[in-house]
Every structure is written in structure tokens, then in C-alpha cells.
Amino acid sequence: MKYFCIIFLLSLLFKDVYAFVLLSANPPRFPSGSITIKVNKDNCSNLTDTYTDIEALLKEAVDEYWNQVYTSSINLKVGENIDVTDNNATALFNAADNFIAVGCAEASSTNTFAAASLGCSTLNGTCINAKGYLYVNNKSGSVWENAARQTKIAILAHELGHAIGIGHSDKSYALMYFATNNSDIQYYLSEDDADAVTFLYPDDPSLLGLGGNCGAVASTPGTKKKNSSPLVGLFLGALIIFLIRKLLKNFQKQET
Ligand SMILES: [Zn+2]
Numbered sequence: 001m002k003y004f005c006i007i008f009l010l011s012l013l014f015k016d017v018y019a020f021v022l023l024s025a026n027p028p029r030f031p032s033g034s035i036t037i038k039v040n041k042d043n044c045s046n047l048t049d050t051y052t053d054i055e056a057l058l059k060e061a062v063d064e065y066w067n068q069v070y071t072s073s074i075n076l077k078v079g080e081n082i083d084v085t086d087n088n089a090t091a092l093f094n095a096a097d098n099f100i101a102v103g104c105a106e107a108s109s110t111n112t113f114a115a116a117s118l119g120c121s122t123l124n125g126t127c128i129n130a131k132g133y134l135y136v137n138n139k140s141g142s143v144w145e146n147a148a149r150q151t152k153i154a155i156l157a158h159e160l161g162h163a164i165g166i167g168h169s170d171k172s173y174a175l176m177y178f179a180t181n182n183s184d185i186q187y188y189l190s191e192d193d194a195d196a197v198t199f200l201y202p203d204d205p206s207l208l209g210l211g212g213n214c215g216a217v218a219s220t221p222g223t224k225k226k227n228s229s230p231l232v233g234l235f236l237g238a239l240i241i242f243l244i245r246k247l248l249k250n251f252q253k254q255e256t
Pocket residue numbers: 158162168177178179
């Protein structure tokens with residue numbers, strides 16, 4: 001009975017440890033946490049946001065959200081453009097090769113702001129790359145068009161979460177919560193979101209780039225600066241040994 005109670009209490013303690021959900025059991029991984037986002041040069045025909053406007057929103061989305069997680073090696077950056085003539089979800093997926101391709105596509109509903117996912121190319125059933133893609137809803141009259149700037153940034157941050165392999169969280173306070181209307185859109189990262197990205201891209205400098213990404217900007221705020229040099233430690237150690245030996249000698253002299 002005693003053990004049952006302990007196990008029960010422990011189960012309550014660890015109940016919410018893995019609240020986040022991944023897109024699949026083992027989503028494709030990018031080669032490192034440094035992941036480039038490439039926006040298609042073709043403007044979305046039904047939206048007033050140009051591709052450069054979308055790039056500016058993406059830059060804020062990565063800086064304000066995912067790149068803030070110092071326990072993860074994630075370092076998303078907006079890089080050079082892609083030129084996909086047929087601007088739709090399949091074309092964006094096909095263009096992506098170890099980067100996230102961003103453009104526009106018509107979703108089935110005007111209530112969709114944007115959508116994203118992650119796949120890979122396979123060779124003998126094994127993923128050989130990661131293909132993230134994200135599109136803004138180009139359907140005429142889509143809710144994207146009149147959304148506030150900060151909402152657009154939060155939506156893109158949420159969709160980037162999908163493009164790196166994170167699914168929907170059941171936590172209503174999480175950025176990755178399934179938002180069905182404007183009031184459910186979250187404007188900050190929760191611990192749940194940070195846990196998910198840390199699980200996929202952990203920051204572990206001891207692995208020297210094999211598991212984490214040492215150069216990640218996000219890793220710097222968490223590191224503690226050492227002030228003393230190893231020589232100081234050596235000197236102090238030698239001094240202590242010298243003093244102990246001297247004390248012992250005096251003690252022995254007193255005994256004789
Ligand atoms: Zn979603």
C-alpha cells in the first residue's frame with residue numbers, strides 16, 4: 001500500500017512532463033538547429049503583403065519566439081529567396097531541401113490564416129533530408145488579410161513550430177495550442193513550447209556539434225562566465241598543501 005501511494009504521487013508529479021506533441025513519432029530533423037527560412041519571390045496574388053513584408057514578419061517571429069529558447073540549439077534565420085513559379089503547397093514542399101520554404105497557397109477555408117508542415121525525401125524508406133514548408137492563406141477574403149501585425153507574427157511563429165516538427169499542444173496557454181479563433185491565439189512562448197523545441201534540438205555544447213549546435217546565438221544567455229583562471233586554482237591548491245605539511249611538521253616537532 002505504501003509503495004502504491006508513492007507510485008501514485010510520483011505519477012501525479014510527472015503527469016505533465018511531456019505535454020507537447022510532435023508532428024509524428026519521430027519527425028525529420030534538419031542537419032542542425034541552424035535552420036534557414038527561404039521566402040518565395042512570387043507575391044501572393046490575393047494578399048496585400050508582399051514577399052518582403054512576409055520576410056519582415058518572419059524575422060520578428062523567429063527573434064521574438066523560437067530563437068529565445070536558450071535550452072535549444074534552434075537558430076532560425078531568414079535567408080536568400082527561392083523562385084517557385086507555381087506558388088502552392090506542393091511546389092513549396094518540393095522546393096524545400098533542409099530549409100523551410102515559405103510562400104502562399106489557397107486553403108479550403110477563408111478562416112485559415114496560414115498552414116505549415118514538415119516532410120522529407122526518402123531513400124529506401126529512410127528520410128535523407130528535412131523539408132519544411134509554410135504558406136499564408138491566399139484565398140480571397142482570408143482572415144490573414146485583416147489580421148493585426150502582432151497576430152500575423154504569432155501565427156507565423158506557430159506555423160514555424162509545425163515546420164520544424166512540433167504538433168498541437170493541449171495546453172491552451174501554449175503557442176502551439178490549436179487556435180480556432182482569434183481569442184485562442186497565444187502571443188508568447190510557454191514552457192511547453194520550449195520543451196518541444198529543446199527535445200528536437202537540444203543545446204548541448206559538450207557534444208561539440210554532434211548533438212547540439214555550439215554556435216547558436218540562443219545558447220549564450222544561459223552560459224555562466226568563469227572569472228578565475230585554472231592557474232589561480234592550482235596556486236591555491238599548492239598553498240593549502242604547503243600549509244598542511246608545515247602544520248604537520250610543527251605538530252611532529254612538539255611530540256618529540
Ligand atoms: Zn497549428
